[in-house]
Amino acid sequence: MKKLLGLLALVLLLGPPAGLVSVAALMNPAAISCSSGSLLVGDIPDSLTARTRDGRSIALNRQQLTHAATIMTVAGRTGDVGREGTIIALMAALTESTLRMLANPSAYPESLGFPNDGIGSDHDSLGLFQMRPASGWGTVAELMDPEYQARAFFGGSSGPNGGSPRGLLDIPAWQLLDHGEAAQAVEVSAYPDRYQNYQPVAEAILTALTRTQTAGRSAAAGGGLLVPETSRLAFPLPAGTYMNTDSFGPRIDPYTGEQRFHAGSDLAAPMGTPILAIADGIVTFAGQRGTYGGLMIIEHTVAGERIASYYAHMYDHGIHVAEGDTVAAGQLIGEVGSAGKSTGPHLHLEIHPGGANAPAVDAIDWLAEHGAAGLSGADVSTAACRAERTP
Template identity: 60%
Template sequence: MFKKLAIAGIALLFLAPSIMLVSIGALINPAQAANATCLSTGLTVGTIPDELDVTDASGYSFTLNHQQLTHAATIITTGSAIEGVNRDGVQIALMAALTESTLRMLSNTSHYPDSADYPNDGNGSDNDSLGLFQMRPQSGWGTVADLMDPNYQVRAFFGGPAGPNYPSPRGLLDIAGRESMDKGEAAQSVEVSAYPDRYRNYESVAEQILQALTTNTTAQPAGGGAVLGPVPETSRVVFPMPEGTWVMTSPYGMREHPITGEYKLHSGTDFAGPDGTPILAAADGVVTVAEYSGGYGGLVVIEHTVDGKTVATAYAHSWETGIRVTAGDRVTAGQHIADVGSSGNSTGPHLHFEVRIGGTNGEYTDPAVWLEQHGAADLDAGEITDPGGCTTSEGNES
């Protein structure tokens, strides 16, 4: 049965650092103003909660306190005011700060005793690194005074022509090809860490922070598009490809990347089928993304209301000319929205199908289980040919 194919995630040994004492001076932040601040990204930062329970990609759960969330709000507010920074960029910055400092402004008295004179959340000991992003004065990121200012660190992380360090060290906006990188790789390109794979562990945490601290006034997801008005409850849920046209080649879960060999989460389920096979909307909804999107290739994302809750489905790897809808279109379950292709990070014609709980930028869940739970077409109609790892796809998984 299809429902037996879910692959359990492998627990990683990431432990969130303990929460340190905070300085009253560090609590002052424009993101905490009584009225929410509307940002150029379309994000609106509202009231900062006292704490937020989060879970990382390894399955480890921990609690972020008010001060850590205040720093997250600074990253969102300051970053979103920089030209060229979109929601993806903000999420990448959050991932970097979570990894480097667990969203704490850290002094480093062993190298810079005067760093303790500035508002801080504790004392770090990583080389001569300081602050949220653990930037090093000796590497040219700035002075101690600069780097003990969270707003300065955020501007330095994003960089760009208006950044305080331009042209070196490079910020996110200075990284060539960043749009085609996954978020963990993009964070590493700025931080240049000795442990390059650890940033991906916090991608889901960064998304949880964004959902808790902000709303999106333009409903613009990472890839663009907009939801026009409320999405009505769907009339039904159907399988995303016609019966008899597909073969399941790689399930949702941890696996070895078929192109890079990296062991990571496969965020969807792959259904191989002939080039040009129709791809069907799994439920009634509104298209939020319809474009060519890096590793996903030709990508369509649709938001639905299912059982009174918002959920999005994503359909990847169509040829750019195979996308038959545009952002803002209302579609019905079973509507032909795209054609099977092999664009982006793909090694053969197939549909990479995702289900995201919460909407376009929500959390991934097992599509096979979700389809079965909602009475989609016979899930045993396709035969799994490669249960151990996909040989035909790689979703962007961003």
């Protein structure tokens, strides 16, 4: 452990940002870093609905999403921000203003003379990130410009403030911080714990507004739905909440007593346990379907390949998304139930490389092989043993 801490200290003092990310992965075995290719801002939808980490539904209109696109565009031309820095900025703007350009006439009457989306009243704060002229973020005219606010939030060598106040790129080793902690390091809010709640919403926005070169190729090859490339993978149940009770492959059917092929992995968990999306994607089915009970199908693009994930046995009230919704990896999408052909509360999980109509593979093995965050050590060991036994 002392050697590891010594390596971390050395990298912090001497190493480049890439080294910092490598050390983060070393410190946290569940951390993954997946390149999503060249991210481009695509068409801006008229609206988007997503859920916060605590389950609250947030509806965003086209104007709010346009501000999100501005943040993403500035991030794209600011070196070293990347996807994670973009998510942090979106989390901050969602928390501070719900992605609205807020004037503050009580502090600065002239702010009403600039395009705005409403009135704020937090001290002398203005705009998307609620930046204060008195704190040195900029003039009223500058801070009523969404692009300027985004540049100020990211900071760095191309930022307008020369590191004071500090933007994200001015925070030492920001890549090692929790996303909420990184947002707080820039915003210096009196309520530092608010930001993390908006991470699923920020990820949903990024997925909805982003088009990637890989996703374009996937759509061209397979036709139909354009599903942006995911940037990370997550296990569908929180660590410590489940037990793997029935694996993929031949088994004795608990209803008929006959040997049948089981296309999924059964993860027993208490009723109501949160079910999380394994990756960024688009919901293509959400409702009751035969022996599956409440079923959700989500289409993803992983390493250029179309992947469909199935989540089964939810009750109607346990399905939290609808067909056509865009979701982010790790987002709450439903609750464990026991509907359909089920002997008790559990999640039946299927993974179909090639899309919903392609054959399923072992879901646990597939998630382990692709470095899903949140996969328990026991599950990883099991998958590794299976791989060793495979000819």
